Amino acid sequence: MKDVGSVIVIGGGVVGASCAHYLQQRGAHVTIVEKKTFGAACSHGNCGFVCPSHVLPLAEPGAIRSTMKAMLSPKSPFSIKPRLDVKLWMWLLNFARHCNEHDMLAGGHALQALLMSSMDEYERLVRESVVNCEWQKKGLLYVYKEQQRLDAYESTNQLLSETFHEPAIKYTGKQLEEHYPSLKPGQAGAWFYEHDAHLRPDKLMESWKAKLLNSGAIIKEDCEVQQIIQTDGQAVSLQTNQGELTADRFVVATGALTPFLEKFLGCKIPIQPGKGYSLTMPRPKVCPTVPMIFPERRVAVTPMESGYRLGSIMEFAGYDESIKPERLKLLREGADAFLKDPYCEPVEEEWFGWRPMTYDSLPIIDRSPSLQNLWIAAGHNMIGLSMSTGTGKLIAEMMSGDKPHIDPTPFRVTRF
Ligand SMILES: Cc1cc2nc3c(=O)[nH]c(=O)nc-3n(C[C@H](O)[C@H](O)[C@H](O)COP(=O)(O)OP(=O)(O)OC[C@H]3O[C@@H](n4cnc5c(N)ncnc54)[C@H](O)[C@@H]3O)c2cc1C
Numbered sequence: 001m002k003d004v005g006s007v008i009v010i011g012g013g014v015v016g017a018s019c020a021h022y023l024q025q026r027g028a029h030v031t032i033v034e035k036k037t038f039g040a041a042c043s044h045g046n047c048g049f050v051c052p053s054h055v056l057p058l059a060e061p062g063a064i065r066s067t068m069k070a071m072l073s074p075k076s077p078f079s080i081k082p083r084l085d086v087k088l089w090m091w092l093l094n095f096a097r098h099c100n101e102h103d104m105l106a107g108g109h110a111l112q113a114l115l116m117s118s119m120d121e122y123e124r125l126v127r128e129s130v131v132n133c134e135w136q137k138k139g140l141l142y143v144y145k146e147q148q149r150l151d152a153y154e155s156t157n158q159l160l161s162e163t164f165h166e167p168a169i170k171y172t173g174k175q176l177e178e179h180y181p182s183l184k185p186g187q188a189g190a191w192f193y194e195h196d197a198h199l200r201p202d203k204l205m206e207s208w209k210a211k212l213l214n215s216g217a218i219i220k221e222d223c224e225v226q227q228i229i230q231t232d233g234q235a236v237s238l239q240t241n242q243g244e245l246t247a248d249r250f251v252v253a254t255g256a257l258t259p260f261l262e263k264f265l266g267c268k269i270p271i272q273p274g275k276g277y278s279l280t281m282p283r284p285k286v287c288p289t290v291p292m293i294f295p296e297r298r299v300a301v302t303p304m305e306s307g308y309r310l311g312s313i314m315e316f317a318g319y320d321e322s323i324k325p326e327r328l329k330l331l332r333e334g335a336d337a338f339l340k341d342p343y344c345e346p347v348e349e350e351w352f353g354w355r356p357m358t359y360d361s362l363p364i365i366d367r368s369p370s371l372q373n374l375w376i377a378a379g380h381n382m383i384g385l386s387m388s389t390g391t392g393k394l395i396a397e398m399m400s401g402d403k404p405h406i407d408p409t410p411f412r413v414t415r416f
Contacts, residue, residue: 039205266370
């Protein structure tokens with residue numbers, strides 16, 4: 001194992017925090033540089049699912065047709081703000097190119113390796129009290145109102161069972177009424193993934209922060225990296241709004257904002273911000289006992305120990321920071337269609353986050369092709385929380401020159 005020396009991790013999200021932790025474990029002196037507040041971007045208000053069941057990439061056969069159809073409805077949770085943005089249209093074109101069975105299966109296997117590794121790591125971190133985040137392993141329930149849609153999932157279940165060894169349990173509407181009293185009667189049924197877990201994302205980030213600081217890390221907030229200064233194929237220092245910072249090695253873990261650093265990285269970073277929303281509130285009286293997704297409305301419900309969250313929506317609207325009330329209404333309406341007690345006032349937080357979306361649904365976990373001492377860990381799409389710990393472990397292994405515990409090839413940045 002190589003001595004990794006001093007490392008600056010750019011970005012204080014869940015991916016940056018995980019990289020920092022695993023690098024510290026290998027003896028690195030770590031500084032995290034965060035443009036705003038540690039843990040306050042996309043890693044703050046997400047749905048908190050740690051879900052190895054989400055192995056299939058978003059780009060799958062038929063995805064374009066079903067998305068276009070859904071977008072015709074004014075209540076669609078998916079939208080693209082029409083505009084002249086070459087990068088967005090190239091992204092969409094490449095997304096369409098990946099909507100085939102071969103790419104879906106190859107992507108699925110790569111994602112599964114990272115998801116499984118991350119789940120093992122989370123379980124260890126929780127068991128060893130490294131993080132304290134309201135961890136619960138209670139599964140994830142996909143509830144359907146329409147029989148036809150419930151049954152249509154059969155082929156996906158077959159694929160997941162046979163190819164990925166990730167079978168779901170099917171419940172009838174009657175069984176749902178017996179086991180899940182928070183649901184309104186009359187649902188067609190559900191598919192249940194018993195091995196998924198969930199946590200409270202803001203507690204996780206709080207806990208990571210305390211753990212990293214206790215172990216000697218430095219966290220610099222309100223510190224934006226504006227430039228990566230380089231000579232002879234090495235990153236030498238970072239130009240920030242708080243002056244110049246130097247280190248032996250660097251990790252770029254800047255989520256959806258990574259394209260702003262593209263010109264310094266020597267490679268293409270085709271990441272688009274996929275904006276999602278959530279509402280956080282106290283637990284309703286008749287609270288679901290397990291996390292749920294309502295695929296017909298694309299709304300997710302997370303019953304946390306200390307609260308309750310509704311989340312969803314995918315807007316490709318650039319780096320737009322507004323919170324649209326009509327989007328939040330969709331969350332409430334979606335939950336209302338399925339749950340007896342769908343939400344609870346007062347809402348404590350209305351939130352949005354930019355998911356770092358790549359067109360092939362895979363993250364980038366790789367060394368920069370032009371800077372020998374800089375690694376990139378970004379583009380974790382809709383499941384960055386679920387893939388963060390495996391990513392951190394992989395980055396630390398790559399940087400120390402150790403054999404990676406999973407094959408990093410599918411995550412190479414040169415694939416674009
Ligand atoms: C509604 C919603 C629900 C979701 N639900 C789930 C879920 O249930 N399970 C799951 O696994 N995932 C979920 N996700 C996805 C997940 O939240 C993201 O994939 C993940 O948070 C990405 O983490 P990150 O560390 O890469 O990015 P971020 O958390 O965005 O962190 C990147 C950080 O880098 C900083 N930064 C950027 N540029 C600079 C710079 N130049 N200098 C310094 N700092 C910089 C930013 O300020 C930010 O803090 C959800 C997302 C949304 C929006």
